[in-house]
Amino acid sequence: MGLFHLHMGLNFLKVTFIILFKEISIAEPMASSPLLATSLPHNQLTTTATVTAGRYRLPPPEKLAVLIEKSKSVDELLQIHAAILRHNLLLHPRYPVLNLKLHRGYASHGKIRHALALFHQTIDPDLFIFTAAINTASVNGLHDQAFSLYIRLLSSEIAPNEFTFSSILKSCSTESGKAIHTHVLKLGLWMDPYVSTGLIDVYAKGGDVTSAQKMFDRMPERSLVSSTAMITCYVKQGNVEAARALFDRMCERDIVSWNVMIDGYAQHGFPSDALMLFQKLLADGTSKPDEITVVATLSACSQIGALETGRWIHVFIKNNRIRLNVKVSTALIDMYSKCGSLEEASLVFKETPRKDIVAWNAMIAGYAMHGYSQEALKLFDEMRFVTGLQPTDITFIGTLQACAHGGLVNEGVRLFESMGQEYGIKPKIEHYGCLISLLGRAGQLKRAYEIIKNMKIEADSVLWSSVLGSCKLHGDFVVGKEIAEYLIGQNITNSGIYVLLSNIYASAGDYEGVAKVRNLMKEKGIVKEPGISTIEIDNKVHEFRAGDREHMESKEIYTMLRKMSERIKSHGYVPNTNTVLQDLGEIEKEQSLQVHSERLAIAYGLICTKPGSPLKIFKNLRVCSDCHTVTKLISKITGRKIVMRDRNRFHHFTDGSCSCGDFW
DNA sequence: CATCTTCTAG
Secondary structure: OOHHHHHHHHHHHHHHHHHHHHHOOOOOOHHHOOOOOOOOOHHHHOOOOOOOOOOOOOOOHHHHHHHHHHOOOHHHHHHHHHHHHHOOOOOOOOOHHHHHHHHHHHHHOOOHHHHHHHHHOOOOOOHHHHHHHHHHHHHOOOHHHHHHHHHHHHHOOOOOOHHHHHHHHHHOOHHHHHHHHHHHHHOOOOOOHHHHHHHHHHHHHOOOHHHHHHHHHHOOOOOHHHHHHHHHHHHHOOOHHHHHHHHHHOOOOOHHHHHHHHHHHHHOOOHHHHHHHHHHHHHHOOOOOOHHHHHHHHHHHHHHOOHHHHHHHHHHHHHOOOOOOHHHHHHHHHHHHHOOOHHHHHHHHHOOOOOOHHHHHHHHHHHHHOOOHHHHHHHHHHHHHHHOOOOOHHHHHHHHHHHHHHOOHHHHHHHHHHHHHHHOOOOOHHHHHHHHHHHHHOOOHHHHHHHHHHOOOOOOHHHHHHHHHHHHHHOOHHHHHHHHHHHHHOOOOOHHHHHHHHHHHHHOOOHHHHHHHHHHHHHHOOOOOOOEEEEEEOOEEEEEEOOOOOOOOHHHHHHHHHHHHHHHHHOOOOOOHHHOOOOOOHHHHHHHHHOOHHHHHHHHHHHHOOOOOOEEEEEOOOOOHHHHHHHHHHHHHHOOOEEEEOOOOEEEEEOOEEOOOOOO
């Protein structure tokens, strides 16, 4: 770099310097930074950048670089930056490191514009600052900028190195990744572990397992990190078996690899495997669980309703000094609400500082799930008016669900309309689902059906089940059959829809219709999704299917079932066999109801827990109306509170009635 | 003078 360049550079610098300082008030008292106190008098620092150089001693450049790295705030960086500028050291050809360190310093404090401004004022940027700038842009999601920097680098005839590729790959789609891949090959850098891991990651993100696998197989050395990247790739594809196989083959594991595997199970429908792996992690003892581990594990607890395990993890978090950041708190709120303990959920919520929209969403959804509609809506208002946070589409799922569960038709419709009008959020199928269930529950089935017909999005099976369920509930067989006729002509694969269709025909006394649906199911090979209920006792989750005799204490359970059956009959219970799908006689139908999975779970709970203690049951499908009636009676006879989570919501049974008000 | 893998709400 010639003298002329240096000169130009410094002139340019002064301008940039002022621009930089505009963003952060320089009038802030500089005394807050003791770092430079010995060598740099504050009063001089607080004056303008035009102070002439050399009035006080500056630490040597090597020391300055260390000071930049140690800076704990942007203020400190700005002071050092100012000092360097005043001594004309920033673009000094002998100390390019200062520019680089400042760039990284600003970037690490989230001052992306400051960091990139430093790059843009650099004359003849070298590979280091180029790579640093590309990395900064990539990490912060400025992918277009990262690419234009990369292109500028190529045209400057400096060859990118492994560091550059590792940075630019973070901005790559599969398309651009392939292009970069060719550059990597051309420059012979594919053996580098960082580059190949980056490539695996790009292919993983694009769902291209084959290319990722190829990359991985050709690596000369499979590092811990690249194996973890490959596991991530399998997991993203939903192939947990392949992921686990590789995980088991690894000779060393760190907490990240454990986390990827645990979360992989939790997010792909294997929550109990996630919990088992968490146990293994603890037993293994080589890696220490962190925030991410507990978030994944709590999510697994939420899914199977493992309240005891969830509580245990809460204690574990406290005892192991795991930081209770907003994500962990939200995972706890979600776990407690989904495991039936709204009290504990709201306790965690109250104690969460700096709640973000996700935390609010989780709590609102929690109240909605449990049928506390007013509380959910109050929370929504509090969020908007007190914190000023912007609701998201998910916020509206919570509030609309609250309205649906509370039968608040007008509020719900108004909320639905305000979504687009006030917040510019386009309703998704889930929002329509809430609206339809709201109207359905209120018996406005024609209106619901009209909305479905006029929707711009195509109705899904959730929506149809919702209307059909409401038709059944309100005995509206006119609309019900109309929808049924329409749906039978469609190519539906969702088993739940067929069950409901058959229920509707059965309730309407149309046995030809029932036969038609049953034949259709046979033709298409559609099997009813099995109902599975679980109950957690002493930290162990017990699983039951209808008619199940797998359980160790099966004999006692069936004895208890018979005993309960007699007692509820003496309380005037008459079985409602309308919903039984099989072609059976009345007695057999009654028997098939008696062994529904939720009843097995309740019976087991009655055997294993102290009289009077509450029971918590979880079911993967919606609770059937007969079981709902029976559970109400059991709560009355035994004096127990029974909390039941079904696919849709929570039911709190107390003394013969249910919090859902018999609409669900 | 440096680069890679994990994160909550429906």
